[in-house]
Amino acid sequence: MxxxxxxxxxxxxxxxxxxxWRSGIARDARTFLARHGKADVDPHAFADAWRKRYQPAMEEVRSGRRPFTRLDVLHRENLDGVLRDHGIDAAGIAAEELDWLNRAWHRxxxxxxxxxxxxxxxxxxxxxxxxxxxxxxxxxxxxxxxxxxxxxxxxxxxxxxxxxxxxxxxxxxxxxxxxxxxxxxxxxxxxxxxxxxxxxxxxxxxxxxxxxxxxxxxxxxxxxxxxxxxxxxxxxxxxxx
Amino acid sequence: MxxxxxxxxxxxxxxxxxxxWRSGIARDARTFLARHGKADVDPHAFADAWRKRYQPAMEEVRSGRRPFTRLDVLHRENLDGVLRDHGIDAAGIAAEELDWLNRAWHRxxxxxxxxxxxxxxxxxxxxxxxxxxxxxxxxxxxxxxxxxxxxxxxxxxxxxxxxxxxxxxxxxxxxxxxxxxxxxxxxxxxxxxxxxxxxxxxxxxxxxxxxxxxxxxxxxxxxxxxxxxxxxxxxxxxxxx
Missing domain, CATH: 3.40.50.1000 (HAD superfamily/HAD-like)
Known part of the structure; x- marks a missing residue:
């Protein structure tokens, strides 16, 4: 029954x-942060900070202020902000590497x-x-x-x-x-x-x-x-x- | 390489x-036709007749004359026409049975x-x-x-x-x-x-x-x-x- x-x-x-998601993002963030001289950043805190931008980004779409935009794009924009908050300038990093980290959400x-x-x-x-x-x-x-x-x-x-x-x-x-x-x-x-x-x-x-x-x-x-x-x-x- | x-x-x-598609539609059409006293209809010809209405139905959407309509709906409309051409009035048949035949495309x-x-x-x-x-x-x-x-x-x-x-x-x-x-x-x-x-x-x-x-x-x-x-x-x- x-x-x-x-x-x-x-x-x-x-x-x-x-x-x-938290363990998976932390796993790949750890690799990324070490490669960019930021091994001191807690990768779980990095994962939490990235996730914290998730709801506000979608709210722009829900409210109608922004047309429907898929999550890969929102994650990528949010990544720039999280990196900035951790003293990393995304503009200085190869697009392929940022895309790799962004695709941690696929892994x-x-x-x-x-x-x-x-x-x-x-x-x-x-x-x-x-x-x-x-x-x-x-x-x-x-x-x-x-x-x-x-x-x-x-x-x-x-x-x-x-x-x-x-x-x-x-x-x-x-x-x-x-x-x-x-x-x-x-x-x-x-x-x-x-x-x-x-x-x-x-x-x-x-x-x-x-x-x-x-x-x-x-x-x-x-x-x-x-x-x-x-x-x-x-x-x-x-x-x- | x-x-x-x-x-x-x-x-x-x-x-x-x-x-x-032709064998699959014929298989389920054979059952349906027998149940409705039309065992003399060739089920492969029935399948071909149903499929023949596929492109014209989509053309209504492609041309913009009709908003995007999914194929299950087009198949169901086309089924009414095919049944009519074979002397069967869909209005006299239970909706569940017509839906079963329409879902032959899923099977x-x-x-x-x-x-x-x-x-x-x-x-x-x-x-x-x-x-x-x-x-x-x-x-x-x-x-x-x-x-x-x-x-x-x-x-x-x-x-x-x-x-x-x-x-x-x-x-x-x-x-x-x-x-x-x-x-x-x-x-x-x-x-x-x-x-x-x-x-x-x-x-x-x-x-x-x-x-x-x-x-x-x-x-x-x-x-x-x-x-x-x-x-x-x-x-x-x-x-x-």
Whole structure:
């Protein structure tokens, strides 16, 4: 007996829920910083600083002040700012090297339970990302890490950034499903709340170290989500997969 | 030594090149026709009649007379017309049953060499469809048949139908590549000619029975395409995969 009756597709938040962005960005930032005489910079703090610019950059698009711009471009612009804050002038660095670091977002590793859980879930559900990442980013990540998506939807398809309602509703429409036939899996209460408002079902998966060992947000389910799980394998158990 | 130096992504025409649409549509049409007292209708002729309405329906979109409309919708409209031509009134048939037949386009089988060839090609290239099919159609087809795409691009992403130049150019852009870093694999000389005009590289794969045993079109390469192959396995051989 499934905890999500009538649900045909599971769609997933990616950064933090499927993959561990903080460790992955820190890994490649460490290499980059050492090469540029900044081995003293904490690469995890660098990752946090880069991520901190994520929401404000998307807000320019959500507000309509800027036309839809894909995340690879926003990440690259934000990188210039983070480097500047750390005393590094991006203008003095080869474009290929900056692009390599920017593509660290394509090279993030899944949490250890992600792939085993998705393989089980895939037998009974249609699986796709519902991420603010662009198609290329998500597809490169999936190819490298072996993430078994049935379709790699990216923000280009919806032309909207979560938590805008269009991001959820257009995803359901592309999948040919009613909102209540789609469930969002996410480690973030805010994402789930926005999805629920548009009619999607919701599954919370706890990721207690997304923001490092002292994480203070999203440490528990803050609403009565249809499913609450501790890992993707636990989610598969709860969905009877 | 690859026959396509500098090419990072292979993108594929799907209907006819990757899958055998005529046999698949005939298989499900046979079931449908028998159920509605029309067992005398040749299901392959029915498939051909349905397919014949494909280009005119897309031409309404290409010309700008109609806003972008995904292929599932065009197929469904065309089905009403084909049924009418065969003396069947779609209004008298349950919507679920018509939708089942319409989704025969999601249930097409690959040619026998398709999957073995794609698995070999995938080790060295990024693989994606470049089809007029919509994302859901292509993703359902891939899930059912085990087609190992790295990204399921659909016509929604480009918002254009081949052979419009935008269909090719926006695909390259989504993949973060220059047109010459992308090669189209197709069984149709016209599709390859349009791709070449936009700067893509080209690979012709012969599919001599796409239109049945008496096929008269696309029986040979009509230009000096970068690669000419007899199957996807032959293509993998020629690309050194």
């Amino acid at each position: 499934s905890a999500l009756p009538g649900v045909k597709a599971l769609v997933f938040d990616v950064f933090g829920t499927v993959v561990d 993030l590793d899944p949490w250890p339970d992600t792939i085993p859980g998705l393989i089980r879930l895939k037998a009974r559900h249609f699986l796709a990302p519902l991420s603010n990442g662009n198609i290329l980013l998500l597809a490169n990540m999936a190819k490298r890490a072996g993430i078994p998506w049935d379709a790699v939807l990216g923000a280009e398809a919806a032309q909207a950034y979560k938590p805008q309602p269009e991001a959820y509703l257009r995803t359901a429409e592309i999948l040919g499903l009613k909102p209540e036939q789609v469930a969002l899996v996410a480690a973030h209460n805010g994402d789930l709340a926005a999805a629920r408002k548009t009619g999607l079902k919701t599954a919370f998966v706890l990721r207690p170290t997304e923001h490092g060992p002292h994480q203070a947000t999203d440490t528990r389910a803050e609403q009565d989500w249809e499913v609450v799980a501790n890992s993707f394998e636990d989610l598969a158990d709860r969905l009877g997969c | 690859s026959a396509l130096p500098g090419v990072k992504a292979l993108v594929f025409d799907v209907f006819g090149t990757v899958v055998d 097409l089988d690959p040619w026998p060499d398709t999957i073995p060839g794609l698995i070999r090609l995938k080790a060295r290239h990024f693989l994606a469809p470049l089809s007029n099919g919509n994302i859901l159609l292509l993703a359902n087809m891939a899930k059912r048949a085990g087609i190992p795409w790295d990204a399921v691009l659909g016509a929604e992403a480009a918002q254009a139908y081949k052979p419009q130049p935008e269909a090719y150019l926006r695909t390259a852009e989504i993949l973060g590549l220059k047109p010459e870093q992308v090669a189209l694999v197709a069984a149709h000389n016209g599709d390859l000619a349009a791709a070449r005009k936009t700067g893509l590289k080209t690979a012709f794969v012969l599919r001599p029975t796409e239109h049945g045993p008496h096929q008269a079109t696309d029986t040979r390469a009509e230009q000096d395409w970068e690669v000419v192959a007899n199957s996807f396995e032959d293509l993998a051989d020629r690309l050194g995969c």
